[in-house]
Amino acid sequence: MTLQKAMEMGVATPVKLPIAKIVDEAKDIKTFFFTHLLKSEPGQFIMVILPKLGMRPMSISSDNGAEFGTTICGVGPLSNAMMEKKPGDIIGIRGPLGKPFSGRGNHVVLVGGGYGSGPMAFWAERAIARGMDSKKIHYIVGARTKELLLFEERMRRAKVNLHIATNDGSHGYKGFNIDLLRQVIEEAKHSGNPLDMIYTCGPELMEKAVFDVAVETGTDCEISMERYMKCGIGICGSCAVDPDGLLICVDGPCVNKETAAKITEFGAYHRDASGQKVYYKKG
Structure with a gap:
């Protein structure tokens, strides 16, 4: 996807949305609901944007047409900051993104x-x-x-x-x-x-x-599949996977059986923000 294509689809420019409600799902896991016509399909994601903390991809856990929800676990600076948010707080949202x-x-x-x-x-x-x-x-x-x-x-x-x-x-x-x-x-x-x-x-x-x-x-x-992402629209290349450079943000995140079989890093390692391989700990 090019930036022009993303702009034509209306997913390059973020929207500012107030949190409509928050549901505590489990320890350090909350679902944030927004009243907005997202037009998403299961498997797609959004980029959640917070000032000074940047943006991170978050999966869409519900979308009934009138409102959508994203379920977030507090594991990093941005997601932990989301854990402190209240209904009415304004959040930047880009999406829906990716292949469902x-x-x-x-x-x-x-x-x-x-x-x-x-x-x-x-x-x-x-x-x-x-x-x-x-x-x-x-x-x-x-x-x-x-x-x-x-x-x-x-x-x-x-x-x-x-x-x-x-x-x-x-x-x-x-x-x-x-x-x-x-x-x-x-x-x-x-x-x-x-x-x-x-x-x-x-x-x-x-x-x-x-x-x-x-x-x-x-x-x-x-x-x-989940990979580190910066842009979410196929420009930065941060989410490219071995060996063919498939971009998880646009060629995924949802991949079929044949594609998964070709991704040599699947289940073995992923890359961090610097591009270094981080191997999964098994057992």
Whole structure:
């Protein structure tokens, strides 16, 4: 995407929006709602802008046409500053940006981890609004403990098939959401109505495990990848991935199974603000 193209699409210039409301989701995780016609699709993101702190990409966790929400975890200077904001405070927003999930699939499973569960819940609600049977959607969410689980009640209201995993067994299945994914795939296969698509968003090592299961079981999948970004519109190159320089901000963040297989750094490392490789700690 060129700057001219971004300007034509109306996503190059930020808008100043007051925070309409804030919902505490879990420890250090909040959803910020804005009354604004964003016209986003599940999997897209926005750039959140704060004076003196710059801008950072944030996923869109809901958008009903009248208002949209972004779910943020306080992990850095800008996101921690957002944790201190109140309703009525003005925030700079650019977007929607990036390539969304395709929406393909007639019997799907959504695998979310941490605040990456937001785009998965958004996908479910949007698909149902467009006529998909909620019973054809499986929502798998995992967290270390019950207190860190996101959007359980929201997905109960949506009446999807809900599967919960906690590492410590404080709620739902004791273990990892990958274990539940294998179970859901196997049960669907034996029922005669196999899954035809997996969507995932969350920590990259979790996403890589989901991808590996998709390859192993021959199930199609799409993955929302996260990389350090400065511009969000394909100009700065900060989010380029090895080996071909794919730009996650415009060629992603949502990539299909074939594309993910070609990204050699996927599940191995990412780059920091200086461009240095930062390897993921496994185990």
